[in-house]
Amino acid sequence: MSNKSPFKKSIPYEFKDLTLIDTRSLIGGQWVGAASGKTFKLTDPEDDAEICDIADLGAEDTRNAIEAASRAFETYRLTPHRERRWLMRRWADLIKANREDLAALCTLELGKPYTESLGTVQYAVDFIDWFEGGIERTFGETIPAARGNNRILTIREPQGVVACITPWNSPVAMVTRKVGAAIAAGNTVVCKPAPETPLCAIALAKLFERAGGPPGVFNIVTAGVENTPAIGEELCSHPAVKHLSFTGSTAVGRLLNTICAKTIKKTSLELGGNAPFIVFEDANIEKAVAGLITSKFRSSGQTCVCANRIFVHASILDKFADALTDGLKRTFTYGSVWDRKVNFGPLYAGKGIAKVEDHLDDALGKGARVHAGGKDNTLGPNFFPATVVKGGTAGMKFMKEETFGPLAFLAPFQTEAEVIKMANTSDVGLAGYFYTEDISRLWRVSEALKVGMVGVRVGLVSAAEAPFGGVLESGLGREGGIAALEEYLNIKSITIGI
Numbered sequence: 001m002s003n004k005s006p007f008k009k010s011i012p013y014e015f016k017d018l019t020l021i022d023t024r025s026l027i028g029g030q031w032v033g034a035a036s037g038k039t040f041k042l043t044d045p046e047d048d049a050e051i052c053d054i055a056d057l058g059a060e061d062t063r064n065a066i067e068a069a070s071r072a073f074e075t076y077r078l079t080p081h082r083e084r085r086w087l088m089r090r091w092a093d094l095i096k097a098n099r100e101d102l103a104a105l106c107t108l109e110l111g112k113p114y115t116e117s118l119g120t121v122q123y124a125v126d127f128i129d130w131f132e133g134g135i136e137r138t139f140g141e142t143i144p145a146a147r148g149n150n151r152i153l154t155i156r157e158p159q160g161v162v163a164c165i166t167p168w169n170s171p172v173a174m175v176t177r178k179v180g181a182a183i184a185a186g187n188t189v190v191c192k193p194a195p196e197t198p199l200c201a202i203a204l205a206k207l208f209e210r211a212g213g214p215p216g217v218f219n220i221v222t223a224g225v226e227n228t229p230a231i232g233e234e235l236c237s238h239p240a241v242k243h244l245s246f247t248g249s250t251a252v253g254r255l256l257n258t259i260c261a262k263t264i265k266k267t268s269l270e271l272g273g274n275a276p277f278i279v280f281e282d283a284n285i286e287k288a289v290a291g292l293i294t295s296k297f298r299s300s301g302q303t304c305v306c307a308n309r310i311f312v313h314a315s316i317l318d319k320f321a322d323a324l325t326d327g328l329k330r331t332f333t334y335g336s337v338w339d340r341k342v343n344f345g346p347l348y349a350g351k352g353i354a355k356v357e358d359h360l361d362d363a364l365g366k367g368a369r370v371h372a373g374g375k376d377n378t379l380g381p382n383f384f385p386a387t388v389v390k391g392g393t394a395g396m397k398f399m400k401e402e403t404f405g406p407l408a409f410l411a412p413f414q415t416e417a418e419v420i421k422m423a424n425t426s427d428v429g430l431a432g433y434f435y436t437e438d439i440s441r442l443w444r445v446s447e448a449l450k451v452g453m454v455g456v457r458v459g460l461v462s463a464a465e466a467p468f469g470g471v472l473e474s475g476l477g478r479e480g481g482i483a484a485l486e487e488y489l490n491i492k493s494i495t496i497g498i
Helices: 059-076 081-097 099-110 114-137 173-184 199-210 228-237 250-261 285-301 314-331 350-365 416-423 439-448 481-487
Strands: 025-027 030-032 039-044 049-055 141-143 150-158 161-165 188-192 218-220 241-247 266-270 275-279 307-313 369-372 387-390 407-413 431-435 453-456 489-497
Touching (some): 039 099, 059 228, 099 114, 114 481, 173 188, 173 241, 173 481, 199 218, 228 250, 285 314, 350 407, 416 439
Parallel strands (some): 161 241, 275 307, 307 407, 387 407, 431 453
Antiparallel strands (some): 039 049
């Protein structure tokens, strides 16, 4: 790629290294366009303006990437742990050195405020730092044998080609969380970034190359919305792919898992959430408000672990709603996402706005009322301000569907047993949060919530060192922590007679 920007629109940021920007895919160490010559348009959610054209690969291109990854695996799987560790260290250092340009790409294609984008780049580095430190700690075991003349031991081995399908709502950290763990464990990867946010994944692959990553170890296949199903089908059905890691909706995850079952692939699925956030009558309201703002409104409400159903004890509901309104006024600044003072951005696109408006209209039509915020068309085509709605009830859409936007629906409750029952009515179980000062209740509720992650007096549960994942229809497997590396390793048992 030349040192000239491929962007069709101007932005108030000057890139320090334009060679990080590319519109092609990476297959077997070569930067290529689609065999068909097709491209798709990438747009800026802040104003819906066109950014550039991206290579629109298909199933044939994806097969080439899988085969390149399969060939590379035969050599890379033999790379000593310490050499893999050094590779990860160099990659992390390069990401840190280019953090401002990566943040700018995130802001451009996702619409995330620039200051928040800097934070997500650091979060991405955290994962590589963690996996780098864990590579030499994926130990085998010795097991006492029942037969006295036998000795039993286990070793852990990489699985092969891993397919990673990453979401649009965190285009830097979701790549390092999946790809970083798989490569650290000794696998090779074909990564399919979301059609909405390919630029960050491309830049990360460029930095991996610069770190000395061998050709074919990290492959990128980009595609628009129309070609994405065909690529997904190829990644799930190709026999050389041994593991699929996917983050996205439960409906799509269910479909991909079905296809993978035909060749008995391992799957890691991080799917939808509908997180309960419970504020008990004994909670510290100031801390609960701060936690809810972090949980509900981070990334404008567009994360799978965002609080979605907010249950507040009836005796403190009015006080909590007023405190939350005041907190929102103090916390958020609206405006251009490139302004370093701004910390609240747009939803990704019109379909996000449509769902938020549908959930709000549904609640208002069933007796709820806006306490603060509401629709505001003056901010931009895809902006929706932080909004507080009182009077949530069981029959409203937000109780069953993930809003994925900055609406805080407050629903009253009376007893602990009642709220636990309401919180556990969902068929998904990713995260849950609650605030209490009662130590006995802390344990009771933590154990009672049917979720994979619980935040007690905190609004942020994701961290590189912690296992991330859900139960029920929120998915399979874990990302983050030592569990993430183990996801990408097979355990081999060796029995020796003496």
